[in-house]
Amino acid sequence: MDFIFTVSSIILTLTFPVHCGKILVFPHEASHWVNMNILLRELHSRGHQITVIRALDSWYITEKSPHYASMTVPFSLGGDDEFYSSFVSRQLQIRRQRQSAWTRFRLDMELKEKFSEMHRKICEMVIYIIEKDPELLGQIKRANFDLMLTDPANGGGVVLSHYLKLPLVFNVRWTVHGEAHFTIAPSPLSYVPFPLSQLTDNMSFFQRTYNVLFYTVRLFLYKRIVGPHYSALCERYFGSGLHYLELFQAADIWLMRVDFVFEFPRPTMPNVIYVGGFQCKPAKELPRDLEDFVQSSGEHGVIIMSLGTLVGQLPLDIADEIASAFAQLKQKVIWRYTGDRPSTLGNNTLLVNWMPQNDLLGHAKTKVFVSHGGTNGIFEAIYHAVPMVGLPLVFDQDDNLSKMRHRGVAKVMDIASIDRNVFKNALEEVLTEPSYRKNMEKLSRLHRDTPVNPLDSALFWIEFVMRHGGAAHLRTESYKMPWYSYYSVDVVVFLVLIVSCTVFIVFKVIRCLCCRLCAKRKRAKVD
CATH class of the missing domain: 3.40.50.2000 (Glycogen Phosphorylase B;)
Structure with missing residues (x-):
């Protein structure tokens, strides 16, 4: 392709x-x-x-x-x-x-x-x-x-x-x-x-x-x-x-x-x-330290997590719940996080200030993308066919991830009430249920199948x-039209008036004819 x-x-x-x-x-x-x-x-x-x-x-x-x-x-x-x-x-x-x-x-x-x-x-x-x-x-x-x-x-x-x-x-x-x-x-x-x-x-x-x-x-x-x-x-x-x-x-x-x-x-x-x-493109080689970390995951692969450009840290108790869930998994985790180190962070999790997100998503060992649901990240996940666990925060993110959930490629959770066991179960569901990856692979094929x-x-x-x-x-040029012209309200009103006038005239004519006919009959009786 x-x-x-x-x-x-x-x-x-x-x-x-x-x-x-x-x-x-x-x-x-x-x-x-x-x-x-x-x-x-x-x-x-x-x-x-x-x-x-x-x-x-x-x-x-x-x-x-x-x-x-x-x-x-x-x-x-x-x-x-x-x-x-x-x-x-x-x-x-x-x-x-x-x-x-x-x-x-x-x-x-x-x-x-x-x-x-x-x-x-x-x-x-x-x-x-x-x-x-x-x-x-x-x-x-x-x-x-x-x-x-x-x-x-x-x-x-x-x-x-x-x-x-x-x-x-x-x-x-x-x-x-x-x-x-x-x-x-x-x-x-x-x-x-x-x-x-x-x-x-x-x-x-x-x-x-x-x-x-x-x-x-x-x-x-x-x-x-x-x-x-x-x-x-x-x-x-x-x-x-x-x-x-x-x-x-x-x-x-x-x-x-x-x-x-x-x-x-x-x-x-x-x-x-x-x-x-x-903005999506084929993945480039990772920096040596990241590549070594990814390769150390063996057959289990890696999970990557990023909550976008504006959110680099979370309340400490939420970060602890997320870190604890990651620590219980067999996969390695790369997490873009700039806050204080969570106390429950496991040895399988690498915290980074920045990550080459597109290149990581395109890596053969990447299994799941944990995302806030920004449009850029969603399209990169679609391009590289990586299923998602969504943690929407603000703005359009809930709606974006709702579309992905509807297509069967994402599990969406409420980050405000997140619990380590619930989050772990969500990750394992996306990791082990084949439909998430199959549906995302289908979306990826559709997205890439364009002439240009x-x-x-x-x-x-x-x-x-x-x-x-x-x-x-x-x-x-429709934007220059007033709303009543755009929706043809004036045309409908005009046609209704024409029909109403026609009906009124016909009614008047018939009434007039009936009145004349009745008048003739009355005169005939008198005569």
Whole structure:
């Protein structure tokens, strides 16, 4: 299969002339940057000039890089990963102590306030670029960029691209209004589950009712969180007649970081290109120390565990329960963990600050992946056909792992109430029950069986937009329609009026004829 991908890449390269262009990037932080950076490396390797806009206090986006130049805006977004680590810890504490619904609600409101503040500062950063730093804005304009590449989880790149009149490409799964399909594609709630609902595409009546209510509430919250900030920003530069979401819907290409091995079938649009798992690649050799540890596992193999970029440690008692379960297994364990060493840690478990996750998942001795359920990790597990034990923490992770559980490739547990025996039993179930690996191997075959691998597809469509100055022929203009026109309410009302008028006229004519006939009969009787 890797040979087929290589041949496909060569064919694409020979068939389509590469236009080496200039790409302006407005990224999003944390795990979003991880996969964006992979795209940038590949674009640079094809001769493109990449310029990344970053804030002064960026967490992950470094000022210097061998594959991109940076424009550092002397503006502080004030964000860091400490808040999110603290948020996860507090949420775990609330779930473990079964605290009141009011306490949970307050924590959720705190998170929403944090997101609102983040979007407000991103809008202020855009204003700073346009109005308060003429030298930086002049530098951007003089560069004559061919397109803007951005992650619409924040709207800074979207607004800036329209201000600069640049073609727009998204590296996307989420927008400021939630899951991206619901922004760009028809999404009937009768069979398209709203993300975070943990529903499937086969819903009962009450599940469909819940899906509609859940969608309505979430959309209301999204609008409350981001609406005031982006509405004011759009009115500032584009006038009051433009809704900020129209700028998102006007993007030329949506590089969607999922595919239908992961997602449930649903309507889509011609400018949505599915590139789920584009960061996955064949495993490379492990560092010698890791390879020796993996090989020491013998026939039993290894388990790897990682809870993502934002969570490197857990409350000590939870870490002790997990470590104790690992210690009872025959397998060796590699655990990315940066907290204090658990007291129950066994000799079979290696704690590391960082791990080459893709390479470990691709190793022949890897048997199970213990994961929080981030999209990047899930696609790497699918690519390498490694079944999972899920320990979801926050955001979309419950929903992601729910999809994997539905496909029979993951056992999902509540980390807040984890117990060493229950966790050990879950691991042994996934290790010994053949269906988990067989189902994951099937998903892996489906995911890999494409004419062009996802990364090459992403690169092709980015270069397509540069060659043609956009992709307007793939973009529907429906987003410019008012809701009553989009849903044909005005047409239905018009047709109902026509039918009503016709029926009324027919009724009047018949009534008039009947009245005349009756009048004639009365006159005839009189005569």
